[in-house]
Amino acid sequence: MAQFIEELKKSHGAGELRLSHKGEQVVLMGWVDTVRDLGGTLFIDLRDRSGICQVVLGSEQLNDLQLEVARSLRQEYVVAIMGDVIARGGKPNTNLKTGEIEVLAKDVALLNRSQPMPFQIADNVDTGEEVRLKYRFLDLRRAPLQKALLMRSKAALIAREHFASENFIEVETPILTKSTPEGARDYLVPSRINKGKFFALPQSPQLFKQLLQVAGFERYFQICKCFRDEDLRADRQPEFTQIDLEMSFVTPDDIMAVCDGMLQKMFKHILNVDIETPIPRITYDEAMARYGVDNPDVRFGMELFDITEDTRDSAFKVFSGPATGGGLVTGIVVAGGASFSRKDVDALTEFVKTYGAKGLAWLKRNDGAFSGPVSKFVDVALEKALLEKAAMKDGDIALIVADMDASVARTAAGRLRTHVAKSQGMVNPGQFGFTWVTDFPMFEKDEETGKLAAMHHPFTSPRPEDVSMLSTDPLKVKTRAYDIVLNGQEIGGGSIRIHNQDVQAEVFKALGIGDEEARNKFGFLLDALSFGAPPHGGLAFGFDRLVSIMSGLDSIRDVIAFPKTTRAGCLMTDAPSEVDDKQLTELGIKRLD
RNA sequence: GGGGUGGUAGUUAAGUUGGUUAUAACGUCGGCCUGUCACGCCGAAGGCCGCGGGUUCGAGUCCCGUCCACCCCGCCA
Numbered sequence: 001m002a003q004f005i006e007e008l009k010k011s012h013g014a015g016e017l018r019l020s021h022k023g024e025q026v027v028l029m030g031w032v033d034t035v036r037d038l039g040g041t042l043f044i045d046l047r048d049r050s051g052i053c054q055v056v057l058g059s060e061q062l063n064d065l066q067l068e069v070a071r072s073l074r075q076e077y078v079v080a081i082m083g084d085v086i087a088r089g090g091k092p093n094t095n096l097k098t099g100e101i102e103v104l105a106k107d108v109a110l111l112n113r114s115q116p117m118p119f120q121i122a123d124n125v126d127t128g129e130e131v132r133l134k135y136r137f138l139d140l141r142r143a144p145l146q147k148a149l150l151m152r153s154k155a156a157l158i159a160r161e162h163f164a165s166e167n168f169i170e171v172e173t174p175i176l177t178k179s180t181p182e183g184a185r186d187y188l189v190p191s192r193i194n195k196g197k198f199f200a201l202p203q204s205p206q207l208f209k210q211l212l213q214v215a216g217f218e219r220y221f222q223i224c225k226c227f228r229d230e231d232l233r234a235d236r237q238p239e240f241t242q243i244d245l246e247m248s249f250v251t252p253d254d255i256m257a258v259c260d261g262m263l264q265k266m267f268k269h270i271l272n273v274d275i276e277t278p279i280p281r282i283t284y285d286e287a288m289a290r291y292g293v294d295n296p297d298v299r300f301g302m303e304l305f306d307i308t309e310d311t312r313d314s315a316f317k318v319f320s321g322p323a324t325g326g327g328l329v330t331g332i333v334v335a336g337g338a339s340f341s342r343k344d345v346d347a348l349t350e351f352v353k354t355y356g357a358k359g360l361a362w363l364k365r366n367d368g369a370f371s372g373p374v375s376k377f378v379d380v381a382l383e384k385a386l387l388e389k390a391a392m393k394d395g396d397i398a399l400i401v402a403d404m405d406a407s408v409a410r411t412a413a414g415r416l417r418t419h420v421a422k423s424q425g426m427v428n429p430g431q432f433g434f435t436w437v438t439d440f441p442m443f444e445k446d447e448e449t450g451k452l453a454a455m456h457h458p459f460t461s462p463r464p465e466d467v468s469m470l471s472t473d474p475l476k477v478k479t480r481a482y483d484i485v486l487n488g489q490e491i492g493g494g495s496i497r498i499h500n501q502d503v504q505a506e507v508f509k510a511l512g513i514g515d516e517e518a519r520n521k522f523g524f525l526l527d528a529l530s531f532g533a534p535p536h537g538g539l540a541f542g543f544d545r546l547v548s549i550m551s552g553l554d555s556i557r558d559v560i561a562f563p564k565t566t567r568a569g570c571l572m573t574d575a576p577s578e579v580d581d582k583q584l585t586e587l588g589i590k591r592l593d
Numbered sequence: 594g595g596g597g598u599g600g601u602a603g604u605u606a607a608g609u610u611g612g613u614u615a616u617a618a619c620g621u622c623g624g625c626c627u628g629u630c631a632c633g634c635c636g637a638a639g640g641c642c643g644c645g646g647g648u649u650c651g652a653g654u655c656c657c658g659u660c661c662a663c664c665c666c667g668c669c670a
Contacts, residue, residue, distance in 0.1 A: 040627030054630065075620085090628040099630090116621055119604055122631085126605055130662045184669050204670090230669040231594090354596075354666055456670075483670080493670060542670085555663095565662065 004029070004080035004109045015051015019100045021085040026103060028053065029080045029111070031141070032073050033121070042070050046081060046103075047121075049146065054093070054102040055081050061106050069110050076114035076121065076141075082107040129557075133571040136562055148559045152547045155266050156223055159243050159543075162262045168219040168245065173208035175201060175225070180521055182458060184228035187238070195588030201227035201239075204540055206457065207525050209246035210497055213536035214528040221245040223543065232566045234555040235489065235545055239564075243492075243546075246538030252480050252496060255539055256281070256436055259484060259492065263434070271550060273432060279484070281436040292330070292414020294440070297488030299433035300426045304330050304413050307400070310385035316377035318361060319402050328406035330413045331361075333390045334420055337397030338364040345397075351419055352401055357412035361400040365392050374400075418488055429552065435485050439463065440495075442470075442477040443510065451512050456481045458507055459525070460495040461537070470506045480537065491546045494539025501529050 010029040017026065030048030037043075042057040057070040061083070073079060083105040093099035118134075119127035121141045132139040139145060160170070179186045179200035186200035202208075204226045212220045222244045229238060243262075247255060260277040267273040280298075287296050290303045308329045311319035319329050334340070340348075340362075349360040363378065363386065364371045370378050370386075378386075386392045399416060403409035421427050442462050443452040452474055454460065462470060466477040481495035498504045504526065508518045518526065544556035557563035564570050584590065 034631075036629045036632050038627055038629060038632075039625070041629080042627090043629050043632085045630070056628085058627075088628090090630085093630055095630080116603065120620070120631095128600085128605090128662070130600085131604075133662085228669065231667085233669090234664070236669070356666085490670065540670090566664085567661080571662085 008082055013050025014046045014048045014053035015097060017053050017085055017098050017101055022087055022101065024085050026085055027082045028103060032075055032077045032079055035073055044073060052096055053098040055105050056102050057105045057108060061104060066108050069108050076117055077110060078112040080109045080111055081105050133565065136572045148551045148553060149561060151270060151551050152559050154270050155547055158266050158269055159262055162265055163221040166258055168221040169217055170222055171212055171220050172222060173205040177202050184230050187227045187229050190587040190589055192587050203228050204242060205244055209244060209538060211528050213246055213248045214531065214533045218248045232568060237556060237560060237563055238568045241543040243541040243543050246536060248534040248536040250537055252482055255494060255537055256482060259539055275434065279434045279436055281438050283439040284437055287437050288410060292410040294437055295485045295488055295490045296435060297418050297433060298435045299431050299487060300421050302332050302417055302421060304332055305390035306330050307385045310381045314377060314379060314382060316374060322402045322404050325404050327404040328409040329400065329402040330409050331398055331400035332413060332417050333392045334397050334399065336395050338366050338395045340397055348399060348416065352412040352416055355412040355415055356408045357401045357403060363398045365394055365396050433487055436482050437485055438482045439478045440481040442479045443474050452510055454511060456495055458511055459497045461498045467503060470510055474510045486549055489545055489549060492539055492541035496537035499529060499533045499535045501526065504529060
């Protein structure tokens with residue numbers, strides 16, 4: 001028997017073989033996908049990264065020893081096959097790319113056995129995530145996950161090529177860095193040498209990339225891990241990957257143009273989808289007014305209407321109260337929605353309640369008349385507003401949210417819009433809808449403390465024309481910040497940064513951060529800004545989200561090789577885990593309990 | 594921190610009003626089979642009904658608590 005691996009090298013990927021290889025002797029190595037033992041002849045589907053190929057193991061080509069090996073094969077055993085590519089003896093299998101050929105084995109070797117699988121290695125597996133995550137190395141054998149990670153690899157390569165061609169330099173920044181109380185909760189790492197002190201894992205390389213601009217690199221990028229100790233979602237992991245970039249001497253337009261270029265290349269080369277550039281832009285205010293959210297899904301219309309002014313004198317207090325009290329009356333018109341059942345509407349009501357809305361008012365329009373419990377309150381002004389402003393037609397339903405808190409009403413209506421669109425099949429899943437959202441507010445009010453908080457981060461540059469309002473009317477200040485949104489998900493965001501110490505000081509003041517506190521937390525940045533910092537700005541893409549949308553997967557877990565659960569743990573390694581007291585002592589740490 | 598869905602064989606599920614022996618399919622194991630391709634046929638094994646407590650003559654089923662997975666709100670850019 002020939003020595004596989006040492007002498008007989010793997011010659012082809014199983015999935016690469018075609019009729020054009022007919023007559024060639026090949027060596028395949030991979031996993032047994034399925035075995036079909038017919039007694040005299042035995043077929044196996046041999047699988048490797050490239051795909052699947054049928055191998056025929058028969059008594060005419062193999063000796064008794066080899067046949068014994070063949071008969072012992074089970075699913076997921078690792079095998080090596082040497083044989084000839086021949087045209088299929090039976091009918092071609094149209095389900096396989098290699099379906100016109102098969103490999104007639106002349107030698108077979110068992111490279112390794114496998115325990116029975118906890119679940120089947122198939123494209124569509126109905127096994128729950130709990131089991132799949134525990135055996136992630138098996139889940140990753142499945143073609144959909146292999147494809148997703150391949151796409152991710154290609155996307156990263158295109159990003160690197162793009163930024164390199166645009167004269168960017170890739171620079172690594174520290175993973176062990178300084179905790180800053182701004183933004184998300186930090187993951188902390190105790191310092192053994194400096195007992196009682198801690199590093200933080202970076203939430204993003206934000207400050208370092210700015211320092212690289214001060215250092216004169218002018219164009220920096222990096223594909224880097226970031227860490228945030230917050231509660232998780234389908235699109236949020238405790239550690240995730242950003243494509244991070246920063247540029248000197250630029251306007252927002254310059255940065256957006258570079259990013260447009262990267263997205264254009266990725267979508268063209270990976271999906272063969274043409275993105276028209278420049279990608280359209282709308283302001284934050286416009287996004288909020290038209291879509292109710294700052295991450296609008298622009299693949300469909302059904303924009304929000306605002307009937308606040310038209311319901312001021314309404315006899316319906318649910319409307320007139322918010323309308324006259326500084327609140328908002330808004331909603332959507334669903335074309336054909338008059339066919340919604342009571343149950344449908346009840347479900348939508350429950351949906352908006354999760355966003356803090358008190359309820360959902362609805363009006364159906366049929367045969368030129370309104371119906372529904374609120375219809376008795378439809379006066380001339382409201383009728384005019386719904387028919388003209390909201391363009392409601394026969395067969396439609398208007399879903400209306402009114403609230404004293406305008407942002408509650410807007411958010412509820414905005415989320416309702418995408419919820420209804422998805423459930424009504426108004427969204428084409430193969431379509432990609434990009435938009436930039438620009439001119440974000442500088443501050444938002446923290447509901448708990450009543451203090452101002454930075455919406456993006458405190459180094460975001462206000463629009464030059466708004467700087468004077470920093471002290472007088474900070475909530476009105478808009479910034480040179482921008483998010484890139486794809487299919488209703490934020491896939492990136494950035495800003496022009498403050499490069500002027502005086503402006504930075506004013507922002508800290510508005511945030512209630514004193515001189516001493518600022519120096520303590522960001523001293524090195526303030527220092528740097530005082531040594532000839534160039535005007536600069538940048539952006540970071542959420543790489544996992546971008547790849548998950550490109551691959552049509554709902555969860556970023558599907559595009560991360562070894563993701564964590566919603567409890568921020570790893571079911572495969574059982575991390576996080578307890579450590580020895582000895583380790584803690586060495587770090588100067590004591591358990592509380 | 595809050596709300597929701599789920600947890601029964603290796604996997605996916607069924608399990609009636611609480612009723613005595615907890616089903617099925619796939620997988621696994623054994624046997625047969627030379628053109629299958631989710632091969633087929635015959636047979637077998639396989640259970641802490643997530644865990645703990647309670648109600649009851651009796652709990653997979655009802656109640657309380659708890660753990661885990663997923664989805665959402667808050668949080669997070």
